[in-house]
Amino acid sequence: MKVPVVDLSPCSLCGACIEVSPSVFRLNDAGHIEIIERISYPKIEVDEAIKYCPEDCIYWEDI
Numbered sequence: 367m368k369v370p371v372v373d374l375s376p377c378s379l380c381g382a383c384i385e386v387s388p389s390v391f392r393l394n395d396a397g398h399i400e401i402i403e404r405i406s407y408p409k410i411e412v413d414e415a416i417k418y419c420p421e422d423c424i425y426w427e428d429i
């Protein structure tokens with residue numbers, strides 16, 4: 367199964383991923399972007415978030 371991952375160190379908290387795909391990305395209480403736990407992830411939405419992330423810090427991982 368493929369899951370999206372965010373590399374937090376380059377993340378600038380621009381919010382683009384949340385805007386493009388609010389069912390996958392959210393801001394947690396610690397002020398970091400986190401992936402919402404789901405049974406599966408919408409490929410098109412996550413690919414859009416990857417495309418629009420200005421820091422290139424979102425990627426797919428096989429688990």
Ligand code: SF4
Nearest residue numbers: 377378380381383419
């Ligand atoms: S789009 Fe990229 S840089 Fe912007 S908040 Fe999301 S993960 Fe961080």
